[in-house]
Amino acid sequence: MRALAPGTLVVSCQAGPENPLYGPAGMALMAQAAAAGGAGAIRANGPDDIAAIRAVTDLPIIGIHKLGDPAGVFITPTYEAAAGAVAAGADLVALDATLRPRPDGRPLAGQIDRIHAELGVPVMADVDTLDAGLAARDAGADLVATTLSGYTNGRPPAGPDVELVRQLAAKLDCPIVAEGRIRTPADVRRVCDAGAYAVVVGHAITNPMDLTARLAGAMPLP
Numbered sequence: 001m002r003a004l005a006p007g008t009l010v011v012s013c014q015a016g017p018e019n020p021l022y023g024p025a026g027m028a029l030m031a032q033a034a035a036a037g038g039a040g041a042i043r044a045n046g047p048d049d050i051a052a053i054r055a056v057t058d059l060p061i062i063g064i065h066k067l068g069d070p071a072g073v074f075i076t077p078t079y080e081a082a083a084g085a086v087a088a089g090a091d092l093v094a095l096d097a098t099l100r101p102r103p104d105g106r107p108l109a110g111q112i113d114r115i116h117a118e119l120g121v122p123v124m125a126d127v128d129t130l131d132a133g134l135a136a137r138d139a140g141a142d143l144v145a146t147t148l149s150g151y152t153n154g155r156p157p158a159g160p161d162v163e164l165v166r167q168l169a170a171k172l173d174c175p176i177v178a179e180g181r182i183r184t185p186a187d188v189r190r191v192c193d194a195g196a197y198a199v200v201v202g203h204a205i206t207n208p209m210d211l212t213a214r215l216a217g218a219m220p221l222p
């Protein structure tokens, strides 16, 4: 089992159906490009993408499976979703650990316990607030990530939630992973200075549509 080392840049290789890179072939190429650029781990969604990425790299993979309603708990919402990610080659599982009701109505701790007992991999809790991070650690999460900050209150700010990284790092005795809207080297340094153990970057590396739109939007009108 590959572990997430301190100081790792994790590249999130995900694309939706609206993206020409959607699918395992595109995501495997993205992961190879990220590895060539110095990524120390990959975050990937769904068994098909995870298996394709596992076939081309030995880097640790943080596996997720987005299922159900994106407005609710949908990042690896069940044990079965986690099991599929691990069977495909994930070394760790990330899951929604916000305080919102879970689709199966079961407590988070039960899902984490079962992942530990039956899959034998560490669990990364994707949280939105300090309270959710504290609860996730109490529930047995091995790492806590700021992934969902800004997405449960409908008000995502432009940049990363550096303050949440700082608060989690001050209160919790486990690695804190900074994730969400990290776009620049300065962002990376800010979240690391705030106590991040590892940093996950997605759109700023693996979404050329988003990158193009940002730069196209800066063009002066003719």
Ligand SMILES: CC(=O)N[C@H](C=O)[C@@H](O)[C@H](O)[C@H](O)COP(=O)(O)O
Pocket (backbone or CB within 6 Å): 012, 014, 064, 075, 147, 148, 151, 179, 180, 181, 182, 200, 201, 202, 203, 204
């Ligand atoms: C909120 C949510 O669903 N986040 C997802 C989690 O897997 C991904 O869509 C993000 O791309 C990932 O967290 C990395 O963040 P960013 O792309 O901002 O660097």
